Amino acid sequence: MKHTLSVLVENCPGALSRITGLFSGRGFNIESLSVAPTLDPTLSHLTLVTRGDEFIIEQIIKQLNRLVDVYKVVDVSEGEFVEREMALIKVRAEDETRAEILRMCDIFRCKVVDVSPKTYTIEVTGPESKMKAVTELLKPLGIKEIARTGTIAMSREKKSV
Amino acid sequence: MVVEALKREGVEVIFGFPGGAIIDINDALEKDGTIKYVLARHEQGATHAADGYARATGKVGVCLVTSGPGATNTVTGIATAYMDSIPLVVLTGQVPTALIGNDAFQEVDIVGITRPCTKHNYLVKDVKELPRILKEAFYIARTGRPGPVLIDLPKDVQNQKAEFNYPDKIKLRSYNPVVEPHNKQIRRAYRLIEKAKRPIIYAGGGVIISGAHKELKTLAETIHAPVTMTLMGLGAFPGTHEYSLGMLGMHGSYCANMAMANTDLIIAVGARFDDRVTGKVEAFAPLAKIIHIDIDPTSIQKNVKVDVPIVGDSKLALKKLNKIIKEEGRPDEAWRDLHAAWWDQIRAWEKRHPLIYKLEKDVIKPQYVIEKLYEMTKDKDPIITTEVGQNQMWAAQFFKFDKPRTLLTSGGLGTMGYGFPAAIGAQMAFPDRLVIDIAGDGSIQMNIQEMATAMEQRLPVKIVILNNEFLGMVRQWQELFYDKRYAATKFSVTPDFVKIAEAYGANGFRATKPEEVESVLEQGLNAEGLTIMEFAIAKEEGVFPMVPAGKATTEMLLV
Ligand SMILES: Cc1cc2nc3c(=O)[nH]c(=O)nc-3n(C[C@H](O)[C@H](O)[C@H](O)COP(=O)(O)OP(=O)(O)OC[C@H]3O[C@@H](n4cnc5c(N)ncnc54)[C@H](O)[C@@H]3O)c2cc1C
Numbered sequence: 001m002k003h004t005l006s007v008l009v010e011n012c013p014g015a016l017s018r019i020t021g022l023f024s025g026r027g028f029n030i031e032s033l034s035v036a037p038t039l040d041p042t043l044s045h046l047t048l049v050t051r052g053d054e055f056i057i058e059q060i061i062k063q064l065n066r067l068v069d070v071y072k073v074v075d076v077s078e079g080e081f082v083e084r085e086m087a088l089i090k091v092r093a094e095d096e097t098r099a100e101i102l103r104m105c106d107i108f109r110c111k112v113v114d115v116s117p118k119t120y121t122i123e124v125t126g127p128e129s130k131m132k133a134v135t136e137l138l139k140p141l142g143i144k145e146i147a148r149t150g151t152i153a154m155s156r157e158k159k160s161v
Numbered sequence: 162m163v164v165e166a167l168k169r170e171g172v173e174v175i176f177g178f179p180g181g182a183i184i185d186i187n188d189a190l191e192k193d194g195t196i197k198y199v200l201a202r203h204e205q206g207a208t209h210a211a212d213g214y215a216r217a218t219g220k221v222g223v224c225l226v227t228s229g230p231g232a233t234n235t236v237t238g239i240a241t242a243y244m245d246s247i248p249l250v251v252l253t254g255q256v257p258t259a260l261i262g263n264d265a266f267q268e269v270d271i272v273g274i275t276r277p278c279t280k281h282n283y284l285v286k287d288v289k290e291l292p293r294i295l296k297e298a299f300y301i302a303r304t305g306r307p308g309p310v311l312i313d314l315p316k317d318v319q320n321q322k323a324e325f326n327y328p329d330k331i332k333l334r335s336y337n338p339v340v341e342p343h344n345k346q347i348r349r350a351y352r353l354i355e356k357a358k359r360p361i362i363y364a365g366g367g368v369i370i371s372g373a374h375k376e377l378k379t380l381a382e383t384i385h386a387p388v389t390m391t392l393m394g395l396g397a398f399p400g401t402h403e404y405s406l407g408m409l410g411m412h413g414s415y416c417a418n419m420a421m422a423n424t425d426l427i428i429a430v431g432a433r434f435d436d437r438v439t440g441k442v443e444a445f446a447p448l449a450k451i452i453h454i455d456i457d458p459t460s461i462q463k464n465v466k467v468d469v470p471i472v473g474d475s476k477l478a479l480k481k482l483n484k485i486i487k488e489e490g491r492p493d494e495a496w497r498d499l500h501a502a503w504w505d506q507i508r509a510w511e512k513r514h515p516l517i518y519k520l521e522k523d524v525i526k527p528q529y530v531i532e533k534l535y536e537m538t539k540d541k542d543p544i545i546t547t548e549v550g551q552n553q554m555w556a557a558q559f560f561k562f563d564k565p566r567t568l569l570t571s572g573g574l575g576t577m578g579y580g581f582p583a584a585i586g587a588q589m590a591f592p593d594r595l596v597i598d599i600a601g602d603g604s605i606q607m608n609i610q611e612m613a614t615a616m617e618q619r620l621p622v623k624i625v626i627l628n629n630e631f632l633g634m635v636r637q638w639q640e641l642f643y644d645k646r647y648a649a650t651k652f653s654v655t656p657d658f659v660k661i662a663e664a665y666g667a668n669g670f671r672a673t674k675p676e677e678v679e680s681v682l683e684q685g686l687n688a689e690g691l692t693i694m695e696f697a698i699a700k701e702e703g704v705f706p707m708v709p710a711g712k713a714t715t716e717m718l719l720v
């Protein structure tokens with residue numbers, strides 16, 4: 001099962017490497033990871049997507065909590081939550097496909113953020129499924145470059161980090 | 162500044178080895194003169210000695226080394242302490258901050274290297290942070306589940322001046338180990354204990370760490386339950402007590418393993434269900450409910466499913482549990498009756514396969530040496546350290562440990578070369594006690610250079626070498642599982658250990674026949690100062706019972 005963990009950690013050197021080291025050292029996997037400072041500059045917020053059965057996830061959460069630098073861990077996927085990724089996709093846009101690409105952007109509510117005579121650069125935001133759908137549809141038209149962020153997530157309602 | 166902080170922490174002795182990047186602290190220690198400094202002959206030796214000091218006393222062991230190779234030489238010692246939850250503070254010198262990352266002379270990223278084998282570590286970049294970091298390091302090392310903490314000290318930081326503000330208290334928002342167990346969980350535990358017909362107490366190193374041996378004894382004696390211990394738990398409950406089943410697991414007693422396989426309730430205290438204990442997990446204690454008391458949540462439900470987890474200090478948890486048991490007031494006779502049939506069964510297992518070995522006329526049996534050693538020293542309250550391998554297992558099986566902190570052994574990492582420097586650390590802590598390293602001929606050669614350290618400090622450590630001219634434990638596996646192909650385990654050259662002793666100015670004795678064992682022990686134990694007693698033992702003797710790796714614990718190979 002896929003789980004999305006929200007982790008608050010002390011914003012100090014080595015903290016991130018302790019976390020990634022824990023995953024590689026103990027044979028857990030990281031599907032995606034994103035880190036950014038919080039409103040409190042001494043803490044960083046890390047969103048981590050991983051997979052495993054309930055025992056593995058329990059162990060992952062406990063192991064994270066055991067790290068001296070980790071302040072709090074929440075499994076946001078335990079309840080209702082929203083998650084988002086973002087991608088920038090540079091796609092070949094020749095005369096005959098330019099209109100079609102724009103139409104697709106419209107349907108998926110993507111934004112064209114850069115235009116050149118031969119390409120469009122599109123910004124896509126959404127859950128992982130949408131990223132997949134958009135890339136699949138754009139592939140036949142010729143994707144030249146793609147950059148993706150990891151997932152960020154937040155629980156709905158009260159259960160905030 | 163560092164020295165001042167160490168004094169505030171009550172550090173009495175430091176084990177170390179000098180070098181350019183730490184010379185200033187050595188100099189400050191020398192000028193100050195309050196803290197005793199023990200110069201080792203290798204940084205691994207220094208780290209194990211600090212570890213032995215910590216295990217013998219329960220205090221934090223401190224180690225001081227230089228950058229680069231000095232630092233990397235401590236890694237085995239740090240990992241050894243980490244696996245067995247031993248509190249250490251390791252201070253390493255580092256190149257000046259301006260040079261970090263430059264491949265400077267004797268630079269190594271020791272913080273990066275030790276990240277997975279320390280409880281926590283620090284690179285100090287600013288002298289102003291130094292007091293706080295030192296305070297935190299000692300606090301983290303000794304609280305919760307103890308462990309080693311490393312502090313990397315760049316040379317310029319060591320020399321900067323700043324106002325010394327040593328914090329009295331610290332609060333770390335991200336580090337708050339749970340110590341106080343939950344009352345509700347204790348009550349749930351009692352409900353299981355109340356009903357169990359075939360309970361067993363499975364005690365580990367955590368009992369020794371938290372000093373819960375008295376509470377454990379009360380529990381066992383109140384509910385009349387048998388107690389089995391892990392290698393790390395030996396001494397947590399008296400080995401001579403009628404309720405002790407001895408060690409369990411791969412080389413545990415037949416009785417302990419049978420009892421674990423048939424129990425209906427395991428009361429696990431400060432033990433982590435290591436694979437040497439569970440064998441094949443799917444076949445482990447199939448009928449049992451499990452109560453698990455441990456201060457580290459990651460130990461609970463890591464390898465086996467637990468019915469009543471209790472997170473907290475085992476001393477506090479057992480106190481609460483004993484209180485409930487007392488309040489519930491079940492009469493002694495009722496507990497006895499409830500477990501009478503269980504005890505009959507246990508005594509039958511004990512009788513069927515006790516720990517035994519065959520004595521021979523012409524060749525010394527290692528078990529006999531340990532038994533004799535035990536008989537001759539049991540009234541002297543000795544501290545035993547061991548090396549790793551068969552020697553370690555024979556010590557665990559045939560020596561009886563009645564008190565906590567009397568067996569110091571590398572269980573989790575299984576580090577050959579641990580025992581002798583650890584004995585040095587223990588003897589530094591207790592100059593008047595009898596400290597004995599039970600060693601193999603292979604392991605003792607891994608840190609034999611520390612004989613110079615022991616001589617220099619005038620430490621009367623006794624070393625008992627069980628010399629089989631083999632890396633015996635590995636040879637045993639080859640005998641059983643590799644058609645007796647003794648690849649890389651036979652020593653064709655072994656030094657003359659008696660001469661080695663003499664070369665260092667120590668005493669050396671050797672026994673080659675069974676009838677010499679007693680007199681060599683007698684002479685060795687009574688000799689003044691550092692002493693080696695070497696016993697030429699049966700070369701291909703095995704350790705039994707043995708649960709082959711990956712097999713169920715009931716599938717024991719017996720003598
Ligand atoms: C050659 C060889 C053979 C071995 N064979 C065996 C064998 O046959 N049988 C055997 O048992 N072992 C054997 N071992 C040792 C084995 O590898 C493990 O080291 C050992 O079983 C672990 O012991 P433990 O479960 O008591 O845990 P420890 O490593 O001692 O861990 C202590 C536990 O207590 C917890 N704890 C710490 N402080 C507290 C506190 N204050 N309150 C509560 N809990 C606390 C910790 O979180 C941890 O979970 C062998 C080792 C070697 C090298």
Ligand SMILES: Cc1ncc(C[n+]2csc(CCOP(=O)(O)OP(=O)(O)O)c2C)c(N)n1
Nearest residue numbers: 550551552575577601602603604632633634
């Ligand atoms: C540093 C290290 N290297 C290798 C091993 C693997 N190992 C475990 S026991 C053993 C043999 C130990 O030989 P010896 O000290 O003579 O003890 P014996 O088993 O013969 O009593 C070896 C090589 C280890 N535990 N530690």
Ligand SMILES: [Mg+2]
Nearest residue numbers: 601602631633
């Ligand atoms: Mg040997």
